[in-house]
Amino acid sequence: MESVGVPVWLVEGMLESFRWKRGEREHALYAALFRKNELYPVKKLLEMRPLEEMDSIARAAFRASSGALVMSLLEQNGGRKSMRTTLRELSTFEGDEMALLMKHFPGMNLGPESFSKWWALQLAQMAEKPFPHVLTIEETEKELQALLMVRFNDPSGNLIEVGTDQFRDLLALPLKQRQASIRPVVERGGQFLYRAFPSHRPVLVEYLTLLGEIASDRDEQIGERLQELARERERLRSLGNRARDYLEWYRITNSKQLTGDFESFVELKEKLQTQPRRHQGPVSEYLDSMQRLFAEKTRD
Template sequence: MSRRVLPLLLLSLAVQTARPQERQDSAAERGQAAAIQPPALPAAQSAPAAPVAPPLPGQLKAGPAAAPAPLTPLPPMPMPGAPPPAAPAVPETKTPVPSVPLPRVRNPSSTSTTGQFIVHGESLPLRSAFSSKCEDISEELRKLLRDKQPWAIPIVVLLSSGDSSAKAGKAVSTQISQLAHGGFHIQVSIHLRPDLRQADIRRELIRAMLAERILRGRKQITSSRSLLLPDWLFTGVIEALDYRSRARPSALFAAIFKSGKIYSIEEIIEASPADLDGLSKSIYQVSSCALLLSLVEQPDGGARMGAFLGALASDPRPERDLLNQHFPAIAGTPSSLNKWWSLQLASLASPSMAEPLDLEESLVQLESALTFRYQARPSEIPKPRPVIASAPAPEPRPRSAAPSAPPAESPAGVED
């Protein structure tokens, strides 16, 4: 028993001896922590520092930030159902608006409805009228050639007046120039002066449109032909458009066809209108019109004519060879195209049902239409008899005795 109690007494004595030592160590640690803690700032330095704005570009030191702007109080929200507050009355003041002159546009222009024609000129009504006229001519040409492809090169129409127009050579002219980066510039210059004619404007616009059709999709001209647009083609288009606008289009064709003076295909292609006299030029115009219409009225004539026009700018072969290539249906033999063209000319010389007649021809046609004719046998033919019976001849009247002559008076103073 004594051996067990003795270790317990020694253990409790050691514990009691270690507790005072722990109290001394904790007191020493608290004293060191108090020595490390920095002293409290005085009351003057305890205020928060002013905010500092970041340095602006070009500054080395940051400056104090600007004071924030005071907040504007919002207006009170109206209560639901309450009428809105009346707005304060503002006195009406009429301040005159100063007129600012618009800058004058140099060389103003107008664009047509399809965008193909760009008309330059000073007068807006004149530009609008020319834009509409160009579109009308373009539509007529498309119907004639049966062209369904969209245009590719814009056509510039320049309207000018004044001294420069008076000194110009022609009233209307067409210029075609090749651009440096590829492509072409087509321009029709119209000088507004007394000798300007509507027919000249129409001719040059048609020339420019045909040139656009030939150069469409081309960057440069690779053929070496002297004329980009052949004379017979240009003349045929002009005459074909006029042929459809005439009241009696077959009269001129009939006169040429009856005379027998008709040009062959080779003569039409090689002829120069400037070297022909009046009669020969008329025959040339009619022959060119018949040739063009005979080509366009072929099956797929519009597409074939478009291919032929495009070949004029790239294919150096003669025009007759190009016609044989793009119109093979009428080029079986060397005389096939001539025969087809002669038939076309005979068809154009025949009047149609829509053509009017003059007074003399109308009377002849009425008499022929109102006269009834029938075929009968000779025995059935009635003998002619007078419609009105002849009156009997009057009987001769008897001659009566001649009246006696009155007695002659005796001269005065004479008695029997």
């Protein structure tokens, strides 16, 4: 049911901001919508009315966008006071809602291009995981693959990338070039340490230790230690997958009610089943004839 006097984006935005503060919303939802460019521009957001006509993805995008807008407005200087004055005027306001927001929120008085950049920044901040957000095992592994990559240019200027399984080959580089190529990896690794999944932190520390030894021109069983680290990462991946599968199984088997998120998918599936399309063409005709032939043999 649409609210009387108050636009739906504001109602949904307020509710979403409460959910966000209670920790009931995850950055992953905003990140997924942001990556797929599903979040609404402000102008379109203000024009939206009934939610009943939206599918589940559109509703999620609308609520996330509304929440981002409301929270962005409240975080401006004097945002709470501006929101109160906006609400008092909004119930009887019949003009352009964007103009009303710009009237009470000076931070929105930007040119079209600057405003678009401001809104994109707000959405990106909602999608960004806060420090020190700890990544999952899968996310940590993905980050490590990119982070633990030593890069340098060969004499011809071509970019060479050396992964963890080839770290020992770095000893063949001249010492200064080796140290210069390893230094950025060690710095990034130190910064990433607190975001890595806890069980991966000793693994990352050992990789950084190995790189430090290589930079110091030391080779103390580096090959064997790299193999052991690879086995440990594979073991952690396997454990992570098993834990994820168990939690999914537990959640599904203990669910008390359906969320309704996939109602639109079910409706589409049922519609396709009840209204099958008949394809025309030589392949379809051949398959139809074969089906009739086998049906006749079955009856015989």
